[in-house]
Amino acid sequence: MYIFSFEKLEVWKEATKLSKDVYKVTSSFPSDEKFGLVSQIRRATNSIGANLAEGTSRITNKDKAHFTTIAFSTTMEVLNHLILSKELEFISEEEYLNLRERIYKISNMLNALRKSQLKKE
Numbered sequence: 001m002y003i004f005s006f007e008k009l010e011v012w013k014e015a016t017k018l019s020k021d022v023y024k025v026t027s028s029f030p031s032d033e034k035f036g037l038v039s040q041i042r043r044a045t046n047s048i049g050a051n052l053a054e055g056t057s058r059i060t061n062k063d064k065a066h067f068t069t070i071a072f073s074t075t076m077e078v079l080n081h082l083i084l085s086k087e088l089e090f091i092s093e094e095e096y097l098n099l100r101e102r103i104y105k106i107s108n109m110l111n112a113l114r115k116s117q118l119k120k121e
Helices: 010-026 037-056 061-087 093-119
Strands: none
Touching: 010 037, 010 061, 010 093, 037 061, 061 093
């Protein structure tokens, strides 16, 4: 089976793991949040990996870096949703800190990827 370039990115693998974990923790959110915060945080989390995948299909490194930037911005959106989820007591402090640590790692990886993409231009 052919492996696409985005599937080889460690940051994409980490983003995919984060998505799975966000699905797990949001499954216990109140049912009235199903179409609110749950939907928003899941879509945002999935968007991190999706933007990385889309960016690898671009021709110029500037375009690739643009999609990496979008992935970074979406990562910050996810963090915002997690902060709100913690404050609303939908997730525990431990769950929040675990996910926040993963977001920190992903954000650093995205910054490094973007810098390397822009150096190649």
